[in-house]
Amino acid sequence: VKNLFLLLLILTALLFASIGCDCGDDDDDDNDDNDDDDDNDTTPDDDDDDNDDNDDDTGPPDEVLTAALEFEIRKTASVTIQRRGDNLTASYTANEGADLIADATTMEGTGSRFDFDGKYRMYSLKFTGPAVTGSLCAGDPISYSLTLTQQPGYNFVVGGFTAYCGDGVFTGKPAKIYRVSGPINVMEK
Amino acid sequence: MKQFALILLICMTLMFAQPAFGDDIKYALSMFHFNIQYCAGGLEGFVPFGDGLPSWELNAEETEDMIVVESFEPVVDLFLLHPSWSVTLEMQGYFLDVLAERHPNVLNKLRTLANAGGAELVSFHYSDQLFIAYPLEDWRRSVELTQATFAKHNIPLSSTVFCQEGQAGEGLATVMEEYGYYTMVWPTNLWGYQYGDFAAEPYYDFGDIKMITGPKSVNDPGNGVFMTWSFLGDGELLATNDWDPYFPWFFKHDLASVSAYEDILLGLELDNYVIGSVEDYVAALEDAAIPAATPPDLLEGTWQPSSTDGTHKWMGGRGLWFNQERDNYVRTICACAHRELLAAETIAAEAGLNIETEMGEAWRILSLGQVTDATGINPFRGEVEYGISHCAEAMRVARDVIEQSKSELGLTEVAIDTLAETATAGTAPADPPVTSAPIVVDIQSSGREFTETWYELDDDPAIYKVEIEFAAGDFEQHKNLQAIFPGTAGPIEITQALTEGETKLYDRAAFQFDHFYLPLANGLIGLGDGLYLIKDQAYVHLGAEVTPTSPDITFRDETAWPHQAHSWIFYVVEGKTAALDLAEEINLRPTLYR
Numbered sequence: 001v002k003n004l005f006l007l008l009l010i011l012t013a014l015l016f017a018s019i020g021c022d023c024g025d026d027d028d029d030d031n032d033d034n035d036d037d038d039d040n041d042t043t044p045d046d047d048d049d050d051n052d053d054n055d056d057d058t059g060p061p062d063e064v065l066t067a068a069l070e071f072e073i074r075k076t077a078s079v080t081i082q083r084r085g086d087n088l089t090a091s092y093t094a095n096e097g098a099d100l101i102a103d104a105t106t107m108e109g110t111g112s113r114f115d116f117d118g119k120y121r122m123y124s125l126k127f128t129g130p131a132v133t134g135s136l137c138a139g140d141p142i143s144y145s146l147t148l149t150q151q152p153g154y155n156f157v158v159g160g161f162t163a164y165c166g167d168g169v170f171t172g173k174p175a176k177i178y179r180v181s182g183p184i185n186v187m188e189k
Numbered sequence: 190m191k192q193f194a195l196i197l198l199i200c201m202t203l204m205f206a207q208p209a210f211g212d213d214i215k216y217a218l219s220m221f222h223f224n225i226q227y228c229a230g231g232l233e234g235f236v237p238f239g240d241g242l243p244s245w246e247l248n249a250e251e252t253e254d255m256i257v258v259e260s261f262e263p264v265v266d267l268f269l270l271h272p273s274w275s276v277t278l279e280m281q282g283y284f285l286d287v288l289a290e291r292h293p294n295v296l297n298k299l300r301t302l303a304n305a306g307g308a309e310l311v312s313f314h315y316s317d318q319l320f321i322a323y324p325l326e327d328w329r330r331s332v333e334l335t336q337a338t339f340a341k342h343n344i345p346l347s348s349t350v351f352c353q354e355g356q357a358g359e360g361l362a363t364v365m366e367e368y369g370y371y372t373m374v375w376p377t378n379l380w381g382y383q384y385g386d387f388a389a390e391p392y393y394d395f396g397d398i399k400m401i402t403g404p405k406s407v408n409d410p411g412n413g414v415f416m417t418w419s420f421l422g423d424g425e426l427l428a429t430n431d432w433d434p435y436f437p438w439f440f441k442h443d444l445a446s447v448s449a450y451e452d453i454l455l456g457l458e459l460d461n462y463v464i465g466s467v468e469d470y471v472a473a474l475e476d477a478a479i480p481a482a483t484p485p486d487l488l489e490g491t492w493q494p495s496s497t498d499g500t501h502k503w504m505g506g507r508g509l510w511f512n513q514e515r516d517n518y519v520r521t522i523c524a525c526a527h528r529e530l531l532a533a534e535t536i537a538a539e540a541g542l543n544i545e546t547e548m549g550e551a552w553r554i555l556s557l558g559q560v561t562d563a564t565g566i567n568p569f570r571g572e573v574e575y576g577i578s579h580c581a582e583a584m585r586v587a588r589d590v591i592e593q594s595k596s597e598l599g600l601t602e603v604a605i606d607t608l609a610e611t612a613t614a615g616t617a618p619a620d621p622p623v624t625s626a627p628i629v630v631d632i633q634s635s636g637r638e639f640t641e642t643w644y645e646l647d648d649d650p651a652i653y654k655v656e657i658e659f660a661a662g663d664f665e666q667h668k669n670l671q672a673i674f675p676g677t678a679g680p681i682e683i684t685q686a687l688t689e690g691e692t693k694l695y696d697r698a699a700f701q702f703d704h705f706y707l708p709l710a711n712g713l714i715g716l717g718d719g720l721y722l723i724k725d726q727a728y729v730h731l732g733a734e735v736t737p738t739s740p741d742i743t744f745r746d747e748t749a750w751p752h753q754a755h756s757w758i759f760y761v762v763e764g765k766t767a768a769l770d771l772a773e774e775i776n777l778r779p780t781l782y783r
Contacts, residue, residue, distance in 0.1 A: 072234070073574075112592075116525050116528075116529065116727075119728070120522065120727075122584070124588065147578070147581040147584070149522060149577060151518075151753060153754050154661070154750075154752065154754065158518075159582075160578030160579065170589070172546060172547065174554070176249075177554070179577075179578045180578070
């Protein structure tokens, strides 16, 4: 009964807070929920660019995407992705640090975009950051795997930011899997 | 001589009557279900006020530590004080890894207690995952890891089975035996929800092994068996005065709570109850040649079906934080990850790559991602994203292996057949021809626009595919999506969780519930009259609603994000053999084109 009472109290507050939550919003800051133009999102049509001559890292990108991410819900990060075909280069900034991420760190990385069953898409990127004193990785640099899943047509990504101890280490037991999510938009095309 | 014969007769009579008079079997059992993923991913972000309440903002490790210190260790300590008692502690294998990493002293205590016979340790899965909703292969990797984890930490593992959320199913019997388990503890409510209240027998046959019900007590003077449960539930609550870990301010070790429970056990002991383990209780029954009863046909599910609608709460049903839930997104992503992991192992074998270490870890991460709490009962955003982040990372590891293998094989486009275990050059086949609907599906979209497209894959036997596309919506009401497939009168027919290649029929009219949601681990359910329905778990992994009165099958998602389009794919198949084969090809061992 005690649990129930307190739970109800908090739930009421949470309910009101969550009604205003924009978790499911497209965050395109316009008045149209499903307009691909204004959303600047990635539609299946973007794949047209995949087979052109720009599928390398040298030419201008097919598009530049940016995602404003909430990191472990309370913190923030951002990633800017240059896409050439399915090849990606990216810059990731952790605005606040965490137990395995140094404060205000910006990292450059590469990766790929791929589709998988269920009409899902993933942006997979890899970064290496500096050692974090006192962390599980001790004095070693830390490698990060960023996985952003998305259903094309909806400009919202959700996934993980996984830390591995060591430089260029992306397999084996992770030191930690952080959660990230937020709107993703095409900035240039 | 006559006197001697009479004495002998009396002695023999007494001997055979012993269980009913002299040596009653009296056990007080317990089942402390501990879940180190009680708040999967921690409590950061749980309280929505700005940056939250600092002392409530516990990360994953802090939350896990709190569970160990405030609730688990006090129970272990209690039983260390009473060497003649035995407690049953259920936990995922991951729990032991947490103890080894950050609480070695507690792990030592647990080992001491278990080796002295003071604790029976139960574990059937490495993570507290919704294993009855996923392919057998995922559970195999999980149970093998949990058994290896117990061995690694030198902790004896019991042959008793109890599971996260009380998951239970008849299909567990065969694999339990295969992996050395012997006694299933079947949740009383999962039985009662299906057939009403019942008087528990001492134990039951469960395939070739045994089953008892809990927390249903046994009062069987005829056989001289008296069994009661001193505790069955979330172990976290006993030592904390019923507070759970979502309330860290109050989730504190409470001496009085532990003392009160100790008094109960002392009382039972005075009443000649053995404070014992499930293993010992069942062994005592078998030693006394107590006959095992036969249970009715029981549908698989969880321990509180009346409040969770079977598995609905984890597979489409909304909870308190419905704005944050995405059941189908979580469950389908994890189903996709299953496919990628199998494909990675298949193509790596073809390429001759040694990927045992990375793939072993990927399966571990997948089991964590399949955690029940990512979609139910009342998951908040942190738990939802815990599921997605883990399954996404498992998939990423698999994709890296696939790309590495393709490079090794010199292939740019490959067909990876995980059933035939081959990887050859190939591209995805063209879409089959569009056709008219062979059956009428009742689709309810709460105002969203939708399309329904049927494809004919084969005509002998007939195989159809239907794709239901729900357009993005505008309002919260658009969270509700539903498709009802028409059935014809007859029994409920499913492939049970942790089985493959067969179906079981259940007499629909025998059940007392109004409705019930089934997980469909291979995606298959009968529509009656030789027709079968298969959900493609990459697109739609919702519970299937059945009722005693109607043969129709309903899939309902109350957590579909309104601004997002959703695509569901089902197959309708004629004939059981073809349906089982297709379910395997779609959901268990598919061919992926990468």
